Amino acid sequence: MSLSPRRSTVACTVTLAAGLALTACGGGSPNDSSSTTAGATASGAAPVSQGASQVNITLTNDGDADTCEIDHPSAKAGAVTFTVINKSATAITEVELQSNQRIIGEKENLAPGLAPVKFTATLTGGTYQVYCPGAKQAMQDFSVTGQATGPTAGSVQAVLAKGTSGYGVYVAGVIGDMGTAVTTLKKAVDSGNVADAKAKYALARPFYEKIESDVDGFVLPGSDPTSNKGNLDYLIDMRGSNLDPEVGWHGFHAIERDLWKNGKITAGTKKQAAALQTDVKTLGKLSEGLTYKPEDLANGAAGLLEEVQTTKIKGEEEAFSHLDLVDFEANVEGAQQAFAFLKPGLTEIDPTLTKTVTAQFKVVERLLDKYRDPSKPGGLVAWTPELRQADAPMLSKSVQGLQDPLSRMAEKVATAQ
Amino acid sequence: MTDNLDPQQQAGLDRRRLLQGAAGGLLAGGALAGAATAYASSSSHSSSDAARSDKDTVDLSRTHPFYDQPHPAGISTPPQRHALFMTFDLVDRATRSDLQVLLARWSAAIAQLAKGRTIGAVQPARAGAVGADTGEAAGLDPAGLTVTVGLGSSIFDKRFGLEHRRPALLEELPDLPSDQIQPSLSGGDLSVQACADDPQVAYHAVRNLARMVRGTAETGWTVMGFGRASAGPGQETPRNLMGFKDGTRNISTPDDYDHFVWVTDDGWMSGGTYQVVRKIQMNLEIWDADDIADQQNIFGRTKSAGAPLTGHREMDTPDFHATGKDGKPAIPGTAHIALAAHENNGGTKILRRAYNYTDGINKYGQLDAGLLMIIYANDPDHFVKIQRRLGASxxxxxxxxxxxxxxxxxxxxxxxxxxxxxxxxx
Structure with a gap:
């Protein structure tokens, strides 16, 4: 097992001016090694071996409650390797190393019978906490003496901040492109050519779907926030399934209904296309200068996948054109962008989760590849009721396999401040 | 530093324990003292006590131990009132290590759930955190929950390097007479049978097991059993949806369990068993229109008492040689009990642990309901032989x-x- 400490520091606020670096090492496959937990005696600083202080955390059940025992309550500054073994504690599934409620390192999926797992952090002097949720004593202090030498460049917070500003640029770009595509759609509608309008509709759809979770909260200036009349998300992206009769049909799906269900462009269609262009312009103005916190990206990504589950897979979004897979792909791409901007920071915090989310994105993308067809509008086959009936459960399960780990990201990036 | 304990979690545990303590008629002192006593009291309801005491009473504080038992829970355990059965399939990319983690996490979670505990925080302390437990069983009693996990023949392949560890008698079931098995209700890499006296407790258990393995294993098919249709020792034989007592002569003695249910001398499988699950749909409207004499001839028992047609009481031994006044067998040879009887199957018995189920109304507007038949046997061929006869005639x-x-x-x-x-x- 090779240890390759990353070059990173976390700025700590209260008790320590920190320099810490973190790397996680898989514990190898279960059962592949004998336990490395030494006789646990809670005395003095942890012994150093292979350049790192060695601390064992042992999880046991004492007959009723689960306990989390740390064999050495302190270590010298520098690399510290925590080896976690769950001997019999059924209530404890994870162990975290924290500093002022920030997660510095952790191991999840702990259960009795599995081989020990390790993680290593480079710690400087100060007080840390070992958090074992589910244990009788869940939080225990761990102290580090001295100053860590070595690399202390760039904090997780700074890495994440760089990601969020990059994401802001991405969102602004998508909103700009949406304006262009909606203008093109309006021109096609105005020309009265249904086939051309359909093609331009398919091209305009993905932009909103990529960033929907960032911009779905805007209301027109001066309007009642509880009414759909001024709700920009409603005006741009309402569907038949969430129709508010008081406000009526608007936006993309009103145009979709005219083009596919009615098969013709009327004066009403042209009015809707013009209104859509105006509303998208307003959205662009309102979203200028938006800034994001790391958890906004994480929650936004999870929100986009929720959109996939609730409206795309069910075929509710594009009820007339059956372009749901085009929107599906856009939702996934938007989520992936948000994740990509978080990834450098998240990797420092939780490399296992980062790896899981990366792998699950690949699974979903590969599934989507099955439906690609360049000759179809938007490049994906129509999500017809027949196809939906056959494939929806499989797609839904795969998206859920991505959404679950993704929904755990917000907590991790939010605490890395 | 107990003040650092996740406050919601602590509150949840205390509440649960007080409820348990109250159910057991105990005084809970301080929170932790109360916890200890309540737990001790729950443990004292062993399954053998339960077996003797149970007729139709339900003690929701009852628990069944998960670890260190001679045999897995949920098989000889007196059948609880409700069941949720679900299958799972590992995703294509799942590895041997994924399967180990899955089984380890499930085991730890089942141990928690069987004690009536959550599998983690319902309301985590950190605002951005997602709850580890979904929460719908928080505050509910353990309700005698057992969770029984099965391994399908499909996991003993190269994906997990287990091709040489396949249990001796684990194969796909053969096609049997009258089978109308739907592919979507067939097989699965893993099976989970959760039984409890509170349906919400059973549902919570399976839902959380499914949730914790998402990305590794996907749900296959499921049947929710709403009422037990088999008796354990000391329990009265319940009725199936046809209104009949079925399974009167179910396996009940330790000798029969040793002889017909538990696997012995088969390496890592010793102490385990095989599980056959059949979802059996009933045409209830048509059955309800059948006259009583015909219904009784079909089962070979009377409807009210459940007595064999050659006896007067439920427990009377059926006489398959007796003839009626017309000279024909008193119990027709094609009666259900005649075909299933061990006397007519070379002495073979199978353990039945069935539940009634309903799926609502089918596309023809008829009641969609039947029997979730769960069978345990130390040789699946015992089921196959009996079902060949049943399916044929x-x-x-x-x-x-x-x-x-x-x-x-x-x-x-x-x-x-x-x-x-x-x-x-x-």
Missing amino acids: DRLNEYIQHIGSGLWAIPPAPRSGHFIAEDLFI
Whole structure:
């Protein structure tokens, strides 16, 4: 097992001016090694071996409650390797190393019978906490003496901040492109050519779907926030399934209904296309200068996948054109962008989760590849009721396999401040 | 530093324990003292006590131990009132290590759930955190929950390097007469049978097991049993949806369990068994229109008392040689009990642990309901032999269809500190 400490520091606020670096090492496959937990005696600083202080955390059940025992309550500054073994504690599934409620390192999926797992952090002097949720004593202090030498460049917070500003640029770009595509759609509608309008509709759809979770909260200036009349998300992206009769049909799906269900462009269609262009312009103005916190990206990504589950897979979004897979792909791409901007920071915090989310994105993308067809509008086959009936459960399960780990990201990036 | 304990979690545990304590008629002192006593009291309801005391009373504070038992829970355990059965399939990319983690996490979670505890925080302390437990059983009693995990023949392949560890008798079931098995209700890499006296407790257990393995294993098919249709020792024989007592002569003695249910001398499988699951749909409207004499001839028993047509009381031994006044057998040879009887199957018995189920109303506007038949046997061929006869000539076939089916190996109960089927990976 090779240890390759990353070059990173976390700025700590209260008790320590920190320099810490973190790397996680898989514990190898279960059962592949004998336990490395030494006789646990809670005395003095942890012994150093292979350049790192060695601390064992042992999880046991004492007959009723689960306990989390740390064999050495302190270590010298520098690399510290925590080896976690769950001997019999059924209530404890994870162990975290924290500093002022920030997660510095952790191991999840702990259960009795599995081989020990390790993680290593480079710690400087100060007080840390070992958090074992589910244990009788869940939080225990761990102290580090001295100053860590070595690399202390760039904090997780700074890495994440760089990601969020990059994401802001991405969102602004998508909103700009949406304006262009909606203008093109309006021109096609105005020309009265249904086939051309359909093609331009398919091209305009993905932009909103990529960033929907960032911009779905805007209301027109001066309007009642509880009414759909001024709700920009409603005006741009309402569907038949969430129709508010008081406000009526608007936006993309009103145009979709005219083009596919009615098969013709009327004066009403042209009015809707013009209104859509105006509303998208307003959205662009309102979203200028938006800034994001790391958890906004994480929650936004999870929100986009929720959109996939609730409206795309069910075929509710594009009820007339059956372009749901085009929107599906856009939702996934938007989520992936948000994740990509978080990834450098998240990797420092939780490399296992980062790896899981990366792998699950690949699974979903590969599934989507099955439906690609360049000759179809938007490049994906129509999500017809027949196809939906056959494939929806499989797609839904795969998206859920991505959404679950993704929904755990917000907590991790939010605490890395 | 107990003040650092996740406050919600602590509150949740205390509440649960007080409820348990109250149910057991105990005084809970301080929170932790109360916890200890309440737990001790729950443990004292062993399954053998339960077996003797149970008729139709339900003690929701009852618990059944998960670890260190001679046999897995949920098989000889007196049948609880409700069941949720679900199958799972590992995703294509799942590895041997994923399967180990899955079985280890499930084992730890089942141990928690069987004590009536959550599997983690319902309301985490950090605002951005997602709850580890979904929460719908928080504050509910353990309700005698047992969760029994089975391994399908499909996991013993190259994906997990287990092709040489396949249990001796684990194969796909053969096609049987009258089978109308739907592919979507067939087989699965893993099976989970959760039984409890509170349906919400059973549902919570399976839902959370499914949730914790998402990305590794996907749900296959499921049947929710709303009322037990088999009796354990000391329990009165319940009725199936046809209104009949079925399974009167179910396996009940330790000798029969040893002889017909538990696997012995088969390495890591010793102490375990095999599980056959059949989802049996009933044509209830048609059955309800059948006259009583015909219904009784089909089962071979009377409807009210459940007595064999050659006796007066339920427990009377049927006489398959007796003839009626017309000179014909008093119990027709094609009666359900005649075909299923061990006397007519070379002495073979199978353990039945069935539940009634309903899926609502079918597309023809008829009641969609039937029997979730769960069978345990130390040789799946015992079921196959009996079902061949039943499928070929049981008069019940006019009113039922077997639409779901699967066979799983049930590993022995894990020792404390270990997980289900851990020895399989050594």
